[in-house]
Amino acid sequence: MTRRGRAALKAGVWIGCLSPLLALLYRYWTNDLTANPVSFLTNTLGDWTLRLLLTSLALTPLRILFGIGWPMPLRRLVGLFAFFYASLHFAVWLVIDQFFDWPALLADILKRPFVTAGMCALTLLVPLAVTSTAGMVKRLGARAWTRLHRLVYVSAVLGAVHFIWLAKVGRVTPYSYAGILALLLGIRAVDGVRRLLRRRWNSPSHLKGDTRMRTSLREWARELVVLAGSVFLVGGCAHSMTADTKMLDKGMTSDDAGMATDKGMSTDKEMRQDTGMTQDQGTEKQ
């Protein structure tokens, strides 16, 4: 591809990736952020985080399946934009929604599985964003850099889980995102297995040294883990939301039960105090 072509492509990615944000700004200026702007902002920014993350993860399968290789250099830029939207999503939650209410924030991160998953997903993206420059690739070495950046798979899975866990019964979108992610990871895994097989068949066995064998075993194991992971993810989706909520609720119920025994008395008292206060105010007014 020519230098000019590459520059045009990059410019296109910039425009494409910034347009959701521009659309939000436009909606802000025209007072069109719905009756609950905070929730709308959070949801839209979260949506675009996942969409861009899935897009960046779709470029390799595109090459594997159809041999279309030219978007490959765009993976990093799209991935960085995903991180950008994830940060904005987090910032809206931190600043506008909770307004630096640290105890409430911490309680949410620790107690709410969907917040925990989301925070982990974002945290895992930080080292990837930091090491995204060409200089960092050189400093880390291509091999280590590639290995580090496999964290994006984990982050994407956590992001998809975050969306599934926060959604109410009856929502399909979170499962379609997870399904697409599972498909994208599955294509990689199948391709990896296929390449390993081909390498084994093509090389005469007497040329294989012990070290070579061990490496390939490790690669096999890796591919199997990715494959198992994506099968698990697809299975989870197909299993529908009931299984997920049940799993989630089991954890929650025991937690709540514990809380009830610990604090049941004190909260009852608090409630009564609150009632008393309202009565006092009422009499005052009379």
Added chain:
Amino acid sequence: MPIGRAPRLTEAEVTDEAIYLNRRAFLAAAAAATLALGGSPGSAGAGAVPSALGPLPARRNPRWSTTEPTNRFDEATTYNNFYEFGVDKDDPARLGHLLHPRPWTVQVGGLVRKPARFDVDDLMKLAPLEERIYPLRCVEAWSMVIPWIGYPLSALLKRVEPLGAATFVAFTTLLDPEQFPAQTPPLLGFGGLDWPYAEGLRLDEALHPLTLLTFGMYGHVLPNQNGAPIRVVVPWKYGFKSAKSIVGITLVREQPKTAWNTAAPQEYGFYANVNPTVDHPRWSQATERRLGEFRRRKTAPFNGFAEEVASLYTGMDLRRDY
């Protein structure tokens, strides 16, 4: 004695509100240009009400109204949970036109001496209509203040004369996929709620003077997306307890199956009283976002009606019966 409390606003909050209203001013002007302003005597500053909605005059009842400022009409009609139309907040406003609120009948029966089928227009005349300003607290931790129009459900229940065995009241929403598109079974078998939407109250809750059989809001008949032509409003409970577009009211002996409680019992209790000390498994109920306000506010026990309704639950563990 009025239950309305003076709004506890700090200087900062008042400023926020002013900025907010100012920011909205030109939107209101635009709305006024396209929509005829409907006169709504009881609800000044409610925003433009489309003239297509018939006026429904009613005198405000301050005894059972909060003094907090009401939300705008457009807020109350564009941000709704009404899963019969779809799961998104704008689905009810977008698809509400599919619902035909006339002619409409409501079957009131079960364990009553005088079961009857009412035309909704007759039902509207059963008792004097009054305006009640209630805060509506959604289980999703947001809230708005809405001027409803109706009369206490107890007036209707007394008319049909409940039998001694009646302990609960079950509400049934219309089942008709033609009018409620989301009632069509989904393609992938992804379950949501079981249709028709079912809700229920204990009889003493249903007879409480706060429980409003509702026909209108903002001085007009109910818009379709808000549960036309007839719904209940139970202001001390989370919003999903207030059944919309009701076709059946049945008095029963056993606690009835209710839609959200059946779909996710660990998340949505049968009682569902607004309670800041009992969290939803996935989020805290300690605070809420009042639509139109910048900062979250503390959630009040029983949504501010503790004085009126707490006695209904004496001896109950509201952590267990959430």
